[in-house]
Amino acid sequence: MASIAQDTADFAKLRTNGCIYVDKTASLHELICDPGRSLYFISRPRRFGKSLMLSTLDCIFQGRRDLFKGLAIDSLDYDWADYPILQFSFAGVKATSLEAFKAEFHVRVKKVLTEAQCAWDDAISPGANFNQAITDLAKMRGKPVAILIDEYDAPVGHTLADIPLATAIRGELSDFYIQIKECASNVRFLMMTGVTRFTQLSVFSALNNLNDLTMDARYATLLGYTEEELDTFFDADMRAHAQVMGLAYDDYRAQLRWWYNGYRFAKSNMVRVYNPYAIAKTLGAKDPLFSPTWTRSGHPSVLINYLSDHELTEVDYDDVENVSEESLDICQLEAITPVAMLYQSGYLTIKDYSEWGFTLGVPNEEVRRALNALLAQFATKKLGAGYRDTLCGLLAKGDVPGFIEKLKALYAHLTYGSTESSVHEASYQRPLYAILASYPGLRVIAEDAQAHGRADLVAESRRAVYVFELKVKGSAQEALAQIKDRGYAEPYRALGKPIHLIGLAFDPATHTLADALVEPLT
Numbered sequence: 001m002a003s004i005a006q007d008t009a010d011f012a013k014l015r016t017n018g019c020i021y022v023d024k025t026a027s028l029h030e031l032i033c034d035p036g037r038s039l040y041f042i043s044r045p046r047r048f049g050k051s052l053m054l055s056t057l058d059c060i061f062q063g064r065r066d067l068f069k070g071l072a073i074d075s076l077d078y079d080w081a082d083y084p085i086l087q088f089s090f091a092g093v094k095a096t097s098l099e100a101f102k103a104e105f106h107v108r109v110k111k112v113l114t115e116a117q118c119a120w121d122d123a124i125s126p127g128a129n130f131n132q133a134i135t136d137l138a139k140m141r142g143k144p145v146a147i148l149i150d151e152y153d154a155p156v157g158h159t160l161a162d163i164p165l166a167t168a169i170r171g172e173l174s175d176f177y178i179q180i181k182e183c184a185s186n187v188r189f190l191m192m193t194g195v196t197r198f199t200q201l202s203v204f205s206a207l208n209n210l211n212d213l214t215m216d217a218r219y220a221t222l223l224g225y226t227e228e229e230l231d232t233f234f235d236a237d238m239r240a241h242a243q244v245m246g247l248a249y250d251d252y253r254a255q256l257r258w259w260y261n262g263y264r265f266a267k268s269n270m271v272r273v274y275n276p277y278a279i280a281k282t283l284g285a286k287d288p289l290f291s292p293t294w295t296r297s298g299h300p301s302v303l304i305n306y307l308s309d310h311e312l313t314e315v316d317y318d319d320v321e322n323v324s325e326e327s328l329d330i331c332q333l334e335a336i337t338p339v340a341m342l343y344q345s346g347y348l349t350i351k352d353y354s355e356w357g358f359t360l361g362v363p364n365e366e367v368r369r370a371l372n373a374l375l376a377q378f379a380t381k382k383l384g385a386g387y388r389d390t391l392c393g394l395l396a397k398g399d400v401p402g403f404i405e406k407l408k409a410l411y412a413h414l415t416y417g418s419t420e421s422s423v424h425e426a427s428y429q430r431p432l433y434a435i436l437a438s439y440p441g442l443r444v445i446a447e448d449a450q451a452h453g454r455a456d457l458v459a460e461s462r463r464a465v466y467v468f469e470l471k472v473k474g475s476a477q478e479a480l481a482q483i484k485d486r487g488y489a490e491p492y493r494a495l496g497k498p499i500h501l502i503g504l505a506f507d508p509a510t511h512t513l514a515d516a517l518v519e520p521l522t
Helices: 011-016 025-032 050-061 098-115 126-141 163-182 202-206 227-245 249-260 276-285 301-307 338-344 365-379 387-396 400-413 417-422 425-437 476-485 490-495
Strands: 039-043 085-089 145-150 187-194 320-323 349-354 357-361 443-450 453-460 465-472 499-507 512-520
Touching: 011 050, 025 050, 025 187, 050 085, 050 145, 050 187, 085 098, 085 126, 098 126, 098 163, 126 145, 126 163, 227 249, 227 276, 249 276, 249 365, 320 338, 365 425, 387 400, 387 425, 400 425, 400 499, 400 512, 425 443, 425 453, 425 465, 425 499, 453 490, 465 476, 465 490, 476 499, 476 512
Parallel strands: 039 187, 085 145, 145 187, 465 499
Antiparallel strands: 320 357, 349 357, 443 453, 453 465, 499 512
8 A cells, every 4th residue: 555645745755755646647738738828827725735736847847757657647748858947935935024025035036046057146136037047047958947836925925914014025026926927938837826816916917828727627626636536546545544433434435525525616617626635634644533634734824814803703604605706816905805815715615606606615524613713713812812612611511601601701892893783693693603613522503404493503512412592682581482482402302411492682782692591401
């Protein structure tokens, strides 16, 4: 059984060490050999295989055919010439000022160009040096240059908490990327990757022949793993993991799909893909339980910097309807919407597409838990670091009065922006759901559909089940009566646990938790 590489994006290392490589080279060959196109861009969430794709392209343009024995490209028509290559990664470029950015960017670009044996002139800008390097390399080697740029957008994303700084950095990057157009006759191939699509960067406006693959149906599965690819490359590992988990194979695959599949990247191509990092970590470790993997590796700084100045709890992220394609691009840094930021960061994906636009939702269970943890973190930021654990811990151990008392502090501190006069039940439900659902000791369902309606919230701990109904302009007694009259708790009797009915009433004038009643189900 070939090993699973969990922590490398180095194609040559994967191949020489006998690790599993999910073969995407037929698609790469198609891009490289297209006579009408040579300049490409693709955005995908963090840890989605972008760096490995660039490493693979690097080896192709070096002409290292030996590394591709047995892969699709080895049997296709390709010249395997050794092209000059300039490969950049801007993932770690961070700065607290424009001057600091310029200094760091200068160092990064200089290192790449000098290692490629290009001249460097400290008297001119990194962009001007880049321009000269492309021209000189093509002339020196007698072949056009392949340019590979990873995380092109990272320096802007790192500074989204400071829009003037982010705008200034965007301008510096634009000056650098515009050189690709100036030197187009000496460029054999360009692939740029990033997490976000900042359409005001000059690379998008000036490179009018740049081919954006982000939502191209033909390349919707270029990054990420399909069900068929899991069958082909990971069958033995999945069967071994199913045994460790004590699951029948079909049940195992269903749970694996629920946890890690669900990303869709095109309007017309409805194939969904798994996060490759999540698969590598899960099948590599073969732990007896599924758990977060992608999200444990960190949150994208572009999202964290954005969240520092925005509220996110007013939208039902499992069902965001009528979203236009234009609204998913980031055009103006000062007007980024929560939906666009969460989509580009990988916390939302395409669920459906129609003439009315996209329907977006959370792709899978791993991301749902991560998003709820983020929402909980920012909903409770005024209440201290331990608030969530204390609140949820009270409910998990059955201290419902203590939980209700602690819950009042949450609603006393929440803000509702410019829509305060029209706050409705969902606006109170979502932060409560996010907090409870982010806690490992609780299983939570929002809008639990049943024969006679939908329970607002159901939370299950090891000890008990809690059925919530929320009322605005109503009483806690009315909320309890609705739970009973519509039988919201009945499906949970079979669990054999105590069931508590919780009615919450909110004051529409103050947006506070005005009253709460709790009754055991008899």
